[in-house]
């Protein structure tokens with residue numbers, strides 16, 4: 334991929350060519366890139382069982398994983414038996430050990446081999462390779478992340494959020510609300526979903542109800558190395574954050590902080606709590622969208638910009654699927670960016686093609 338493909342001057346640049354959204358060879362490269370990036374595991378409040386499989390990471394990383402609580406430690410283990418490769422745990426459960434249902438091999442919840450019937454005469458056994466391998470599991474104010482790339486620095490990626498919202502993170506007490514989780518399969522390439530997220534340009538056209546909840550003039554976009562922040566301001570009568578006087582956004586009526594984390598995660602912060610969006614590319618033409626809700630102030634759930642999530646989502650999916658059809662057109666190849674409204678999309682395309 335060429336460095337020049339997306340001109341760094343947005344006023345000159347052309348958008349990402351259509352083959353990046355439609356051709357298998359680009360999709361394969363994009364998946365390799367995604368697998369090296371930070372990935373969301375979940376929030377501590379949803380790991381109340383001793384063992385929790387993480388299906389969305391299996392889809393992204395091609396690696397079945399099991400999040401475990403072992404005494405006071407947390408682990409992210411391969412969910413694959415070291416004997417003949419059986420999946421160990423298919424659903425959330427409690428117990429003192431992980432037992433394979435095929436031939437009964439058992440492991441401690443930190444991955445260490447515990448017992449295997451019928452292996453009494455086996456030489457050089459047990460070896461290190463009989464234990465379950467694990468991935469890094471890093472916690473950030475209750476949110477847990479991992480990556481196949483051990484050199485990736487969680488703090489540097491999430492630092493812009495922590496700096497901007499230090500008043501918010503310090504009092505965090507979020508609880509997962511499974512009743513509010515959502516899952517959709519859409520007929521569109523994953524990049525289209527991210528592109529659409531990264532601009533508020535379409536809000537007046539696609540989301541009339543959200544447009545009414547947000548103040549017209551003040552939607553803003555800021556680009557960071559691995560993140561884009563969009564801020565929606567509340568209308569006069571709508572719910573907004575109570576921001577302390579010494580904060581960067583003091584005096585502003587912020588309705589929502591929309592953080593995108595490169596390349597496939599969104600952390601939407603509302604006065605009620607957090608909606609995490611996880612984008613799972615399932616093929617070059619299809620994408621699974623997961624919403625996870627973590628609630629801090631349940632009494633604010635039905636108020637303001639954060640109350641319209643389902644409606645807004647379906648409106649977005651409709652335009653994203655429409656673009657997927659359009660991108661297959663012979664008569665379209667690439668477009669131009671609005672230098673005012675599409676800074677986030679431009680930033681993403683530059684990063685993806687670098």
Ligand code: FES
Nearest residue numbers: 414416417433436
């Ligand atoms: S595959 Fe697990 S014990 Fe045989």
Ligand SMILES: [Fe+2]
Nearest residue numbers: 529539540649
């Ligand atoms: Fe939208």
